[in-house]
Amino acid sequence: MNDTQEVLFEERSTASGQKLGLITLNVEKTLNALNLTMVEAILARLADWRERSDIACLFIAGAGEKAFCAGGDVQALYRSSVDNPGGPCEYAERFFEQEYRLDYALHQFGKPVVVWGHGIVMGGGLGIFAAGSYRVVTEKSRLAMPEITIGLYPDVGGSYFLNRMPGQCGRFLALTGAAFNGRDAVYLGMAEGFIEHARRDAVLAALSEELWSSSVADNHERLHNVMAGFAAASTTALPAANVEPAVEQINRLCSADSDVALINAIVALQSDSPWLQKAAATLAAGSMISARLILEQLRRSEGLSLKAVFQSELMLSTQVVRHREFAEGVRALLIDKDRKPQWQCASAEAVPQSLIDQHFQAPWAEHPLADLSA
Template sequence: MEKRLMTEEVLFEERETASGLKLGIVTLNVEKTLNSLTLNMVEQMLTTLSDWRQRSEIACVFIRGAGDKAFCAGGDVQALYRSAVEQPGGPCEYAERFFEVEYRVDYLIHQMGKPVIVWGHGIVMGGGMGIFAGGSYRVVTEKSRLAMPEITIGLYPDVGGSYFLNRTPGSTGLFLALTGVPFNAADALYLGMAEGFIQHEKLDSVLEALVDTPWSTGVGDNHERVLELMRGFAEQSTGALPEGNVEAQAAAIDGLCDQTDDTAMIEAIINLDSDNPWLQKASATLAAGSMLSARLIPAQLRRCAGMNLKDVFQQELITSTNTVRHPEFAEGVRALLIDKDRNPQWRYAAAADVPADEIDARLTAPWDSNPLADI
């Protein structure tokens, strides 16, 4: 027996399994925008995933993106842009509501308890990384292309990035946050951002195996079943794992980030002399990005270092609310996605020009009560 609950932008399916319990499948279903998240999508995900978390007959959850190009390329930043320009200085009602619900979904996935498998095929960026990071078993494939490229639009790596980027080896998380440089499946495994590498052609076989699994009513037992099943598929795929970049450049990254202050670090990355194409791309992206974001990113990561996940999402909502109310974000989106002239008129030409009090203001709550106080 199969039960489908269908919507246009995101699909929810419940497949009955061999034990009579159910596999819940979420499909992000907007291929034309690389499955970018809208407010409608995250609201429906919050409702359905909350229901699945409570229902004992849902044994396992599987999240994927429609099509072959992307799991999820992020949030629908054009909608956030419209909200920002229509309500300059804020409150930016749509954008701020989107951030709140998106973070609720991300936090819920982290806290589901029961196994959550996320199939990170193709582009996994921004808001897609937020969903991906919450999975208890995160799959990367031969075409996985992950990144937190918010530096290019005057934002910063949110959606829990202030948590998971603080937990990577050495200074790699900080470097990825500052440069927005993409990384692949091998990198994700090294960074601790994925549990297994499985070729994308095995997706249907994995879903069939999950349906054939004799699920238990015990959550711990089901996590063990997922690990055992996915390990088998991963062992069949090892030969296709692409060569990574992050581990090979870890020493260089640590050296670049080991500076006297944030400004010196940013300048070191921008001015690096390397014949490595991946490092060159990282340097060029930071150089073209918002210097306000470049100064905000390390400050945000320091603010959240050691915080639990709940506190991280509350701080991110503060920082994101302040950021979307500031014209730097709208200008970044305009240049990249609206006019597409790729010539943003950033407020500051150099990292050293950014006043410390402007960064402090971004990290300070704009309201008396945090909307995420109840998560």
């Protein structure tokens, strides 16, 4: 039975008598973008499936061929922001809180969670994807955290997983919103396996035929064994790498001695690599307030637990949506679509430190995510 047609839930029988829990994001027309109803429906189902001994493994995918999930429903967040200037922005803040609860619940689920990251995997979609215990990328996967373009920053746990990428890759990807492919995702530690999309039905059949155990640890091992064969058979479809060949240059760019110098170094980049050049252009056109917030948030999040990261992100996201930069970014990209945002600051050095500091002040007396638990 479905809680909502925007998310499909299925329990599929397996050879062991246990079941696979299938979740399909089912809003093809918006590239399976998440709204509050979808998030709350998935959260409720996860709470049920986590406690049930007959659910052995989860499999999460997106409907259609274009996207796993392109992110959150940013237009709804925009409306909440512009309707409540200065905040509180009830819908947007509720969405962020519940979205982070969902991502955290997936990270803490315990049982194996396969996420099939075919097509576009961006923003909030990458938050769900990153929480999987076996994350699949395909020949069409296109992953990114492009929040710099709308005056936001990479949230949904980005402050955690970006800090754990090789070298300075996380900082570079956060600042530039650069898209990366399936081969890149494996290199960056963002995926366990590359599997051709045409093999998905065969993967599901194999998971259904598996003799699952009553031991969660055994089931993780069984899952990896099943997936290893499909990954080995898919290696010829791997796309050319973008990130690894650029790592030395990325590390040099991000070794600047201040945040302003780092941002300016990327903006000024002249490269023979179309991928690097596009990344630099995206940062140059993006919000300089966001760029400064991104670096500050990554620095503050180093070494934090996942729980503490989500708590810090909710504080920052709440402040961002209450300031006008975010609404202006969404207006230019998605509402009026003129692609001419009137950013508050023309350069990284023009961003007042006092404005950055404001974003890192708790806007409530009691933290809404104080009750997150392992």
